Amino acid sequence: xxDFNLFxxxxxxxxxxxxxxxxxxxxxxxxxxxxTAMGLGVAVTFMLVISLPxxxxxxxxxxxxxxxxxxxxxxxxxDLSFLSLIMFIAVIASMTQLVEMxxxxxxxxxxxxxxxxxxxxxxNCAILGGSLxxxxxxxxxxxxxxxAGAGWGIGWLLAIVAIAAIRERLTSYSNIPKPLRxxxxxxxxxxxxxxxxxxxxxxxx
Amino acid sequence: MAEKINNKKVFFNPFSKDNPVxxxxxxICSCLxxxxxxxxxxxxxISVIAVLVFSNVIISLIRNTIPTNIRIxxxxxxxxxLVVIVDQLLKAYAYDVSKQLSVFIGLIITNCIxxxxxxxxxxxxxxxxxxxxxxxxxxxxxxxxxIVAFFRELLxxxxxxxYQVIPQSFYDVGYxxxxxxxxxxxxxxxxxxxxxxxxxxxxxxxxD
Numbered sequence: 001x002x003d004f005n006l007f008x009x010x011x012x013x014x015x016x017x018x019x020x021x022x023x024x025x026x027x028x029x030x031x032x033x034x035x036t037a038m039g040l041g042v043a044v045t046f047m048l049v050i051s052l053p054x055x056x057x058x059x060x061x062x063x064x065x066x067x068x069x070x071x072x073x074x075x076x077x078x079d080l081s082f083l084s085l086i087m088f089i090a091v092i093a094s095m096t097q098l099v100e101m102x103x104x105x106x107x108x109x110x111x112x113x114x115x116x117x118x119x120x121x122x123x124n125c126a127i128l129g130g131s132l133x134x135x136x137x138x139x140x141x142x143x144x145x146x147x148a149g150a151g152w153g154i155g156w157l158l159a160i161v162a163i164a165a166i167r168e169r170l171t172s173y174s175n176i177p178k179p180l181r182x183x184x185x186x187x188x189x190x191x192x193x194x195x196x197x198x199x200x201x202x203x204x205x
Numbered sequence: 206m207a208e209k210i211n212n213k214k215v216f217f218n219p220f221s222k223d224n225p226v227x228x229x230x231x232x233i234c235s236c237l238x239x240x241x242x243x244x245x246x247x248x249x250x251i252s253v254i255a256v257l258v259f260s261n262v263i264i265s266l267i268r269n270t271i272p273t274n275i276r277i278x279x280x281x282x283x284x285x286x287l288v289v290i291v292d293q294l295l296k297a298y299a300y301d302v303s304k305q306l307s308v309f310i311g312l313i314i315t316n317c318i319x320x321x322x323x324x325x326x327x328x329x330x331x332x333x334x335x336x337x338x339x340x341x342x343x344x345x346x347x348x349x350x351x352i353v354a355f356f357r358e359l360l361x362x363x364x365x366x367x368y369q370v371i372p373q374s375f376y377d378v379g380y381x382x383x384x385x386x387x388x389x390x391x392x393x394x395x396x397x398x399x400x401x402x403x404x405x406x407x408x409x410x411x412x413d
């Protein structure tokens with residue numbers, strides 16, 4: 001139950017885009033139409049769900065202070081946490097490459113849909129951000145980490161699909177000042193949606 | 206001679222015409238998070254310049270030996286190594302600022318400016334132009350960061366670099382700091398205004 005609450009909280013209250021503003025670059029660049037936005041959203045969710053548990057295990061059994069105790073008593077004082085950045089990003093990058101190769105082999109249609117987005121995911125701040133938050137909040141189990149990852153991913157997916165839907169209709173229904181068209185107005189819409197999402201902040205689940 | 210002009214362009218274009226933040230739309234995340242105050246924004250800018258310059262030069266030096274299949278991992282490892290160095294240096298010499306920046310120093314790794322420049326420039330150019338490109342883009346990024354932080358700190362807290370700028374007499378007549386400016390969404394609006402002004406003067410950048 002605890003984990004389910006965390007899952008819901010990660011979608012709405014701790015939304016990656018509107019609460020932390022992580023993963024903005026691809027969010028702004030790939031939100032021109034709903035279909036591609038959906039593809040990228042699914043890919044990001046997928047990567048978060050895979051990479052968070054792996055990084056959690058890595059953090060608990062290798063990187064944390066005293067995590068290497070299972071190797072023997074003399075390792076109890078080893079603290080490798082300064083390596084966590086490199087380890088996390090290496091895991092994420094290699095996972096991305098692995099997922100890319102697997103998808104290419106077994107699901108060519110999905111691969112051609114996701115296409116260029118897969119390699120881009122490795123540098124999506126939302127994914128590394130997820131791992132860093134996981135480290136900061138010290139979750140208790142792999143399941144908790146997976147739930148949080150799934151929640152953040154789905155929250156990101158909803159956000160990017162919402163903004164893509166708005167952008168698709170924006171040009172035909174509104175008269176935006178010329179210099180503000182395209183990227184400028186997207187910034188403002190995102191900001192307004194972010195302010196709206198702040199109303200979730202006080203809710204405790 | 207031709208190369209000289211080219212280098213100059215590589216260095217100066219990112220300041221305005223090809224600015225990484227407002228034209229290429231790279232590195233927005235950190236731009237929002239660290240600009241509530243001027244001081245962390247400047248530190249962040251300097252860190253990004255340092256990491257960008259060194260990673261550009263290193264990747265450019267080894268660009269011919271990297272197999273294309275695993276280039277993303279190689280680039281990320283180089284960048285991550287540099288970021289860890291910056292992180293540890295900040296912890297040692299500027300502990301307070303490093304506390305304020307928290308995870309965002311770590312997130313320099315995934316700052317799209319780095320990957321964007323490495324992919325688009327350093328992978329296909331010699332070390333010297335890559336060096337200039339790194340400095341140029343780093344400064345372009347810092348300029349935007351400083352402008353945004355300037356407005357947010359001035360309007361949000363009435364201070365600049367921690368010093369009181371708006372005189373007390375203003376507050377006595379009823380002037381109130383705009384608390385909304387401290388919140389991250391306002392950074393987006395400030396950036397949008399910068400884009401607006403910038404595109405009024407650069408008509409060729411306007412989209413339909």
